[in-house]
Amino acid sequence: MNIEKKLAMLEETLELEEGDLKPEMVLADIEEYNSMAKLALIVLMSDEFDKKLTSDQIKTFVTVQDILDYMG
Amino acid sequence: MEVKIISTGDPFVLISIIPASWDGSRSEREHEAGIHLLKVAMEMLGILMPGIEYDIFGKPFFKDDIGYYFSITHSLEYVACAISKQEIGCDIEKIRKVPSGLDNELEKVRYLTTVSDIKSPLSRTIVWTAYEAIAKCLGFGIPLGTCDVQKYVWDIKTHQVCEDYILSIALKNRNSVSGSR
Numbered sequence A: 001m002n003i004e005k006k007l008a009m010l011e012e013t014l015e016l017e018e019g020d021l022k023p024e025m026v027l028a029d030i031e032e033y034n035s036m037a038k039l040a041l042i043v044l045m046s047d048e049f050d051k052k053l054t055s056d057q058i059k060t061f062v063t064v065q066d067i068l069d070y071m072g
Numbered sequence B: 001m002e003v004k005i006i007s008t009g010d011p012f013v014l015i016s017i018i019p020a021s022w023d024g025s026r027s028e029r030e031h032e033a034g035i036h037l038l039k040v041a042m043e044m045l046g047i048l049m050p051g052i053e054y055d056i057f058g059k060p061f062f063k064d065d066i067g068y069y070f071s072i073t074h075s076l077e078y079v080a081c082a083i084s085k086q087e088i089g090c091d092i093e094k095i096r097k098v099p100s101g102l103d104n105e106l107e108k109v110r111y112l113t114t115v116s117d118i119k120s121p122l123s124r125t126i127v128w129t130a131y132e133a134i135a136k137c138l139g140f141g142i143p144l145g146t147c148d149v150q151k152y153v154w155d156i157k158t159h160q161v162c163e164d165y166i167l168s169i170a171l172k173n174r175n176s177v178s179g180s181r
Helices: A003-013 A035-049 A056-058 A064-071 B026-047 B100-110 B122-136 B146-150
Strands: B003-007 B012-018 B052-054 B061-062 B069-075 B077-082 B086-095 B152-162 B165-172
Touching: A003 A064, A035 A064, A035 B100, A035 B122, A035 B146, A056 B052, B003 B026, B003 B152, B012 B026, B026 B069, B026 B077, B026 B086, B061 B069, B069 B165, B077 B086, B077 B165, B086 B122, B086 B152, B100 B122, B100 B146, B122 B152, B122 B165
Parallel strands: B069 B086
Antiparallel strands: B003 B012, B012 B077, B052 B061, B069 B077, B086 B165, B152 B165
16 A cells, blocks of 8 residues: 555544645644544554554554554 | 633533643643643632642542542643542543544443434534543543443533533442443
8 A cells, every 4th residue: 555545544534634644744733633533543453454553552653654654 | 711610519510711822832731721720620619639640541630539530621722620529531522523433432332421323423522522531531541442331330421511512521430330231
């Protein structure tokens, strides 16, 4: 899966518009990156990537790129 | 900081708008506003506020056992604080579209709310805030385990604090017994 596809999935998960996210963006600066988005991210990783993302792992994500890297 | 009383008695609930003029980052202002609101609430209740500590999950609690629990929540411009003699969690959210991917998670707690379905943004936000309030009360973080929810007896109180914000409060019954539901 290419980076554009991953970003699109992430934007959909965070209820953002296409093109809103950039890999270098800091998650703490993204208003929509709240607890609801984090849970949606856990579900996304499970459903689409067959990965069991934990709350502790989410805490280690600093930038959008960290999430993209986790997607593999 | 102008304060509005949402609920008197137990739980005692206050809400306020986070002053945009305060110094610091958004998260710093949210934290400061939450602590300030807690102090105001404790003053209103006539209780001397003890120090605050944080458990290993980052959940704040009173350093001394004074027989009260509290929970603080913020969302965009609002901050709310709830105090009770029962273990408590609260969550405030702007009414919004909750992702459909969370339907299974919402269904874990929907039966505890007044909501009969999770079709509209309002009903979905009500259930989501209940979910978050329970998660905050338990202190384990998300996602919630079905067993963790059903292990206790919950009292969920929901308030529409203004046109587009929902506040839910989860009280864990002190007499909850494992397997009681």
